Amino acid sequence: xxxxxxxxxxxxxxxxxxxxxxxxxxxxxxxxxxxxxxxxxxxxxxxxxxxxxxxxxxxxxxxxxxxxxxxxxxxxxxxxxxxxxxxxxxxxxxxxxxxxxxxxxxxxxxxxxxxxxxxxxxxxxxxxxxxxxxxxxxxxxxxxxxxxxxxxxxxxxxxxxxxxxxxxxxxxxxxxxxxxxxxxxxxxxxxxxxxxxxxxxxxxxxxxxxxxxxxxxxxxxxxxxxxxxxxxxxxxxxxxxxxxxxxxxxxxxxxxxxxxxxxxxxxxxxxxxxxxxxxxxxxxxxxxxxxxxxxxxxxxxxxxxxxxxxxxxxxxxxxxxxxxxxxxxxxxxxxxxxxxxxxxxxxxxxxxxxxxxxxxxxxxxxxxxxxxxxxxxxxxxxxxxxxxxxxxxxxxxxxxxxxxxxxxxxxxxxxxxxxxxxxxxxxxxxxxxxxxxxxxxxxxxxxxxxxxxxxxxxxxxxxxxxxxxxxxxxxxxxxxxxxxxxxxxxxxxxxxxxxx
Ligand code: ZN
Numbered sequence: 001x002x003x004x005x006x007x008x009x010x011x012x013x014x015x016x017x018x019x020x021x022x023x024x025x026x027x028x029x030x031x032x033x034x035x036x037x038x039x040x041x042x043x044x045x046x047x048x049x050x051x052x053x054x055x056x057x058x059x060x061x062x063x064x065x066x067x068x069x070x071x072x073x074x075x076x077x078x079x080x081x082x083x084x085x086x087x088x089x090x091x092x093x094x095x096x097x098x099x100x101x102x103x104x105x106x107x108x109x110x111x112x113x114x115x116x117x118x119x120x121x122x123x124x125x126x127x128x129x130x131x132x133x134x135x136x137x138x139x140x141x142x143x144x145x146x147x148x149x150x151x152x153x154x155x156x157x158x159x160x161x162x163x164x165x166x167x168x169x170x171x172x173x174x175x176x177x178x179x180x181x182x183x184x185x186x187x188x189x190x191x192x193x194x195x196x197x198x199x200x201x202x203x204x205x206x207x208x209x210x211x212x213x214x215x216x217x218x219x220x221x222x223x224x225x226x227x228x229x230x231x232x233x234x235x236x237x238x239x240x241x242x243x244x245x246x247x248x249x250x251x252x253x254x255x256x257x258x259x260x261x262x263x264x265x266x267x268x269x270x271x272x273x274x275x276x277x278x279x280x281x282x283x284x285x286x287x288x289x290x291x292x293x294x295x296x297x298x299x300x301x302x303x304x305x306x307x308x309x310x311x312x313x314x315x316x317x318x319x320x321x322x323x324x325x326x327x328x329x330x331x332x333x334x335x336x337x338x339x340x341x342x343x344x345x346x347x348x349x350x351x352x353x354x355x356x357x358x359x360x361x362x363x364x365x366x367x368x369x370x371x372x373x374x375x376x377x378x379x380x381x382x383x384x385x386x387x388x389x390x391x392x393x394x395x396x397x398x399x400x401x402x403x404x405x406x407x408x409x410x411x412x413x414x415x416x417x418x419x420x421x422x423x424x425x426x427x428x429x430x431x432x433x434x435x436x437x438x439x440x441x442x443x444x445x446x447x448x449x450x451x452x453x454x455x456x457x458x459x460x461x462x463x464x465x466x467x468x469x470x471x472x473x474x475x476x477x478x479x480x481x482x483x484x485x486x487x488x489x490x491x492x493x494x495x496x497x498x499x500x
Contacts, residue, residue: 003073007080010066013057014087015281020054022240029245031110032231044110051106058094067091078466079284086283086465089162097144105138106478108413112281117232118407123399125380132376133407139413143370144159152370156414160290161421169417172424173360176483180185183490184353187341190498194336201325205250205258211321212248212262219300220453221246221266222273228262233406234348236265236297238272238287241280256338256349260301267412268293268302268444270453274461283465290415290458293470294422295429302423303489304350304452308335309444343391345400353490355389362405362416370413425473427486429460432477457478 001009024047067088075081119128124288143152151166158164213228226244237245246265248267250258271293279285287293304310308331315334319326326334341351347358365382366375374382383402388394395401406459407415433455434440443451459476466472473481 001069003070005076006066006069007075007084010063010070010087011083011282013060013063013066014083016059017054018058018281018286019052024050024054024379027236029237029239029247031113032233032235033229033247037114040111040114044107047110048107049102051179051192052103053098055094055097056104056251058091059099063091064095065085073245080463081281081403082284082466083279086286090283092271093159093183096147097142098145101138101141101145102119105135105142105411107407108134108138108327112411113406114493116403116406120403121290123397123403124453125398125403128403128409129377130381132379135408136376136413139297139411140370143311151367153367156370157417160418161469162289163470164289164291164417164421166300169363169421172481172483173363173417173420176356176420176486177360180353180356181489183487183494184341186500187353187494187498188500192498193342194340194497195333197338198257198329198333198337198341199347201255201322203252203255203258203322205252207321208250208255208258212259213318215259215305216246216262216266216269218447219266219304219449221269221271225273226269228265234261234265236268236272238269238275241277243308244269244272260305260338261348263305264297264301267297270297270300271461274453274457276462276464279464279484285464288460288463288467289464290418291421291425292472294418295425296456297425298422299430299456302307303426304444304449306338306352306424307441307444307493309441311335311338312445313447330340339493339496339497341494343393345387345393345395346404348404350492352423353494354391356420359361359416359420361390363420366416367414394499402477421469421481424483425480426481426487427489428473428477428481429456430489431485 016451027043027046027050031040031047035043067084070084071088077085108131112128112135115131116128119125128436139156140152143155146155148155153166157166157169209228213223216228217223220412225242226246228246228248229480229492230249231247234246234248234251236247239245246262246269248261248265250260270285275287276285311331311334315326315329315331319329339351341352344350347355347362361383365374365379365386367410368382370374371378379402380398383398387401407413433452437451437455438453443449460472463472467475470481
């Protein structure tokens with residue numbers, strides 16, 4: 001077989017795997033938005049079957065033969081080199097996973113998600129505990145099957161953040177934590193607090209939806225190629241070219257949740273929509289890592305969406321959307337309220353400064369679960385103890401403690417660190433964008449976000465998986481990942497607000 005044919009056969013085979021995954025993503029989206037409760041059992045069958053089929057196609061001997069053949073003759077084309085390298089990575093991981101284990105994980109987590117949703121609603125950890133136990137056991141089997149050098153946790157991390165290690169993340173997180181603690185303490189000691197009533201007035205949900213949709217469109221999410229629906233736990237799902245689904249949740253008396261949730265998911269969506277569609281279904285047309293994905297959501301939600309220039313444009317529009325609700329509020333009062341720093345229980349509602357503490361806690365508990373130091377049934381106690389130690393608070397119940405996140409029920413151990421990696425990358429990218437593009441704040445004040453979006457499209461989105469996250473960061477910013485840009489950004493933001 002000639003080289004050219006071998007490459008095309010490999011790409012065809014791999015695209016079929018990605019097509020199956022995108023069908024899985026679509027039925028998964030449906031499960032979290034419109035599926036009737038009683039459909040759960042059948043949906044689990046569908047998801048399990050799709051996962052099994054995808055795994056069979058990915059691990060077909062032909063894929064391995066084609067990879068071997070292509071690797072023997074070094075490719076001259078860059079795209080081809082990237083695709084062969086990254087398909088090899090995914091293939092190696094997959095062939096080490098027994099097909100039965102893949103199917104069992106898929107079937108288990110599909111059901112566990114529904115059990116978790118009920119348990120969270122009823123604040124009933126014991127009903128979820130056996131499922132968590134099963135998931136941890138399966139993930140340990142996965143780590144053993146995939147293999148690892150130092151820690152079983154590395155094997156899980158690698159799925160979300162290729163190339164990242166537990167040791168390296170532990171180091172960056174420790175540096176971040178060391179600088180965050182005095183910052184949060186200084187804020188608390190300032191005694192300054194924003195008005196609490198501003199974001200907790202009556203905000204009709206349909207109007208929140210309207211405003212959120214308009215804001216997402218303004219920053220560059222294309223609603224001809226996507227949509228926005230409601231769910232319990234917000235997410236963004238890139239189904240494929242021209243189809244990206246955002247979800248959010250609304251509270252009629254909490255503007256924060258829906259509004260900033262939408263900006264966050266729209267940031268993910270803009271990344272998905274910015275991928276090179278000519279390479280759909282191949283690594284060159286896929287996102288680099290979950291940490292990089294999260295950097296895009298954090299960048300729009302926080303770096304842009306919680307900034308003063310953004311609200312100089314949007315506050316008058318928000319006031320018009322909710323007539324008589326925010327009429328007397330000044331931009332200063334609004335900005336302060338939107339950037340309130342306060343230790344709290346719920347990760348997704350945490351401010352930018354304390355958020356990373358929530359992640360470090362989960363990162364440590366997950367490692368303990370994986371190496372067997374912590375029994376799943378003991379999670380609530382361990383959670384509350386750590387929470388008290390790190391954030392000086394004790395969760396009043398498990399719904400506001402260890403049951404708050406969907407991730408473990410999805411089998412997503414190893415996923416949480418990517419959130420803080422996202423915060424770090426977002427700050428580092430934004431620092432560079434401001435250097436490259438000049439007066440971005442002037443753009444935002446005028447409601448213009450196209451230059452920033454274009455920069456992100458060029459530098460981060462279109463490269464796909466050409467570079468691993470660490471290398472992408474070095475190429476875009478000239479520096480390795482560091483906690484310093486995030487700390488500098490937080491100090492610059494909170495300095496004037498809290499007089500510190
Ligand atoms: Zn996100």
